Amino acid sequence: MRHFLNLADAGGDAVAAMIADALDRKAARTGWPKARPDADRPLSDHVLAMVFEKNSTRTRASFDIAIRQLGGVPMILDAGTTQLGRGETIADTARVLSRYADAIMIRTDDHAKAEELAEYASVPVINGLTDLSHPCQIVADLLTIVENGKALPGLELAWLGDGNNVLASLIEAAGLFGFNVRAGVPQGYEPDANFVAAARAKGVRIDIVRDAREAVAGADLVVTDTWVSMGQDHAHNKVAAMAPFQVDERLMAGAKDDAVFLHCLPAHRGEEVVDAVIDGAQSRVWDEAENRVHAQKSILLWALGKL
Numbered sequence: 094m095r096h097f098l099n100l101a102d103a104g105g106d107a108v109a110a111m112i113a114d115a116l117d118r119k120a121a122r123t124g125w126p127k128a129r130p131d132a133d134r135p136l137s138d139h140v141l142a143m144v145f146e147k148n149s150t151r152t153r154a155s156f157d158i159a160i161r162q163l164g165g166v167p168m169i170l171d172a173g174t175t176q177l178g179r180g181e182t183i184a185d186t187a188r189v190l191s192r193y194a195d196a197i198m199i200r201t202d203d204h205a206k207a208e209e210l211a212e213y214a215s216v217p218v219i220n221g222l223t224d225l226s227h228p229c230q231i232v233a234d235l236l237t238i239v240e241n242g243k244a245l246p247g248l249e250l251a252w253l254g255d256g257n258n259v260l261a262s263l264i265e266a267a268g269l270f271g272f273n274v275r276a277g278v279p280q281g282y283e284p285d286a287n288f289v290a291a292a293r294a295k296g297v298r299i300d301i302v303r304d305a306r307e308a309v310a311g312a313d314l315v316v317t318d319t320w321v322s323m324g325q326d327h328a329h330n331k332v333a334a335m336a337p338f339q340v341d342e343r344l345m346a347g348a349k350d351d352a353v354f355l356h357c358l359p360a361h362r363g364e365e366v367v368d369a370v371i372d373g374a375q376s377r378v379w380d381e382a383e384n385r386v387h388a389q390k391s392i393l394l395w396a397l398g399k400l
């Protein structure tokens with residue numbers, strides 16, 4: 094069973110295959126109407142169930158259009174309006190949804206819930222974000238990086254701000270693809286130690302630094318995310334600790350001249366990033382958001398054994 098709870102579930106070769114397939118499928122439908130299925134309709138007659146225990150714009154909309162473009166059908170379940178929200182167990186939900194759908198995507202808080210869903214489902218389960226990690230986002234990010242002509246091995250990636258779920262999956266990708274991460278994060282907001290150790294064990298550099306300028310020096314990519322993730326308190330002391338890590342034009346100028354700026358979105362303009370950077374010439378955030386569609390298609394194809 095091909096669950097996709099973290100990038101390592103697929104491994105570097107499969108994620109590389111996802112990126113290649115996404116590039117091919119994206120190129121093949123240039124200029125096409127968005128709802129027209131890909132010519133081969135590889136997932137015709139398939140249903141993707143999506144369970145949301147947290148808000149989403151991109152993940153929800155991109156998986157919806159992705160399964161349609163593959164010839165299949167989306168089924169969206171907001172936890173608040175399902176029996177899951179009234180205490181039906183994850184295990185029973187997994188058993189039932191496996192009878193209706195060919196794959197299940199879940200966005201939830203505790204990563205253990207996604208693992209439990211995978212344990213009891215008889216179809217592939219895809220992590221659409223947990224408090225621990227966000228692997229689907231990173232497939233889209235890697236696709237965006239490659240599209241910008243940057244080879245992944247040896248790349249220098251700077252992260253600024255909170256050591257969150259998105260950074261955890263980026264660090265996992267660094268280990269799989271051989272790139273280095275310098276994360277500028279305040280004391281107490283470091284990324285998950287297991288992801289850091291696993292990447293370092295593969296021989297890449299994962300540096301945790303306390304100075305934003307040091308983090309971006311010589312970077313090929315500058316990446317940030319919200320300082321306050323879903324489910325976290327908008328604590329004044331956290332926002333204050335993050336303030337020196339705001340990505341502004343001066344900080345961006347400390348990276349390489351051809352550095353690219355990425356942000357998974359939603360952005361909190363004026364907090365982790367200023368308008369001049371996110372709307373500036375080095376920003377690729379809208380391509381990154383579009384690439385969620387192309388990435389989800391490859392993830393679904395891999396999970397269903399078609400890649």
Ligand code: CP
Nearest residue numbers: 149150151152357358
């Ligand atoms: N980047 C991302 O996952 O966005 P959503 O929260 O809108 O799905």
Ligand code: NVA
Nearest residue numbers: 257318322323357358
């Ligand atoms: N780190 C953010 C990502 C949102 C896509 C969160 O978990 O809220």
